[in-house]
Amino acid sequence: MVWRNTFLDPAQPGGWALLYNQQHFLADSNGVLFPRDWIKRQDLPILGEQGIGHFGDDAVYLLQLKPSATLEGCSWQSLRQFMLQGDAETFRMLAYAAQIGTWYAEHRYCGSCGAPTRQLPGERAMRCDSCESQHYPRISPSMIVLVTRGDEILLARSPRFVTGVYSTLAGFVEPGESVEHCVAREVREEVGVEVKNLQYIGSQGWPFPHSLMLGFHAEYASGEIIMQEDEIEDARWFRVDDLPPLPASRSIARHLIDLYVARRLGLPEPSLP
Numbered sequence: 001m002v003w004r005n006t007f008l009d010p011a012q013p014g015g016w017a018l019l020y021n022q023q024h025f026l027a028d029s030n031g032v033l034f035p036r037d038w039i040k041r042q043d044l045p046i047l048g049e050q051g052i053g054h055f056g057d058d059a060v061y062l063l064q065l066k067p068s069a070t071l072e073g074c075s076w077q078s079l080r081q082f083m084l085q086g087d088a089e090t091f092r093m094l095a096y097a098a099q100i101g102t103w104y105a106e107h108r109y110c111g112s113c114g115a116p117t118r119q120l121p122g123e124r125a126m127r128c129d130s131c132e133s134q135h136y137p138r139i140s141p142s143m144i145v146l147v148t149r150g151d152e153i154l155l156a157r158s159p160r161f162v163t164g165v166y167s168t169l170a171g172f173v174e175p176g177e178s179v180e181h182c183v184a185r186e187v188r189e190e191v192g193v194e195v196k197n198l199q200y201i202g203s204q205g206w207p208f209p210h211s212l213m214l215g216f217h218a219e220y221a222s223g224e225i226i227m228q229e230d231e232i233e234d235a236r237w238f239r240v241d242d243l244p245p246l247p248a249s250r251s252i253a254r255h256l257i258d259l260y261v262a263r264r265l266g267l268p269e270p271s272l273p
């Protein structure tokens with residue numbers, strides 16, 4: 001089943017409902033989609049509603065619930081779980097839904113003047129009539145880079161990672177800098193080395209909570225590894241034929257690694273997740 005996001009008018013009846021709160025979806029044994037007209041007859045604390053797209057031919061609406069919401073036979077499942085398991089189109093739908101949910105939850109009041117906002121009809125925007133401003137979903141560009149040195153790659157661990165897992169370096173783009181500048185700065189800050197010959201590989205929308213990952217390969221230029229306190233727990237050079245546990249296969253971090261390893265070992269190249 002294919003997911004396509006579109007703007008649907010929540011005044012229309014029918015379709016499926018996704019029940020969302022803070023990076024979690026309510027799910028039962030049938031999954032995350034509930035008959036929408038039925039769900040609206042249940043006694044649920046609904047904060048807001050958006051029409052977000054089509055899953056196959058069916059309309060899908062996002063119902064924002066209060067954290068206290070419960071429904072018989074259902075439990076809250078994290079978006080991260082659906083990234084790790086579950087089918088790819090379902091994850092694409094939930095990733096979009098979660099970012100719309102995050103945006104809506106953070107813009108019910110105007111950030112400029114504090115007045116309550118309203119949803120603009122026909123557009124994904126929250127409108128403040130008091131100061132005439134509009135608030136659109138926010139996306140935070142971030143770079144992610146695999147630093148390479150011949151048959152070796154530089155991988156690091158953050159204290160937040162699953163035990164044993166090493167990954168590429170990542171970081172948010174700061175106001176006014178280019179992504180290329182961000183790559184050089186983050187690598188310098190996190191591991192103290194200089195890079196050259198950046199190659200843009202591809203991008204990935206990353207809904208935790210609203211990053212856009214821009215993925216690169218970069219060659220090592222100079223410097224010894226000096227780890228940034230707090231952010232980096234360990235960083236080392238690994239040979240492409242002797243790698244530690246790696247990030248989830250759907251992440252662009254993993255793609256950057258798999259692609260470089262495939263190129264060095266003469267294996268078929270993987271495609272972008």
Ligand SMILES: NC(=O)C1=CN([C@@H]2O[C@H](COP(=O)(O)OP(=O)(O)OC[C@H]3O[C@@H](n4cnc5c(N)ncnc54)[C@H](O)[C@@H]3O)[C@@H](O)[C@H]2O)C=CC1
Pocket residue numbers: 140142144167169170171172204206208209211213247251252253254
């Ligand atoms: N898809 C993938 O394969 C991967 C995605 N990522 C994502 O990349 C992003 C950046 O990676 P990190 O190393 O954590 O970033 P980072 O190196 O910039 O440090 C994270 C810190 O940045 C600050 N921050 C949080 N949100 C921000 C924002 N929107 N703008 C600016 N600063 C912010 C916070 O102080 C946070 O502790 C994260 O969203 C992370 O989930 C990271 C690794 C792999």
Ligand SMILES: [Mg+2]
Pocket residue numbers: 169170171190231
């Ligand atoms: Mg980082």
Ligand SMILES: [Zn+2]
Pocket residue numbers: 110111112113114115128129130131132133
């Ligand atoms: Zn305002």
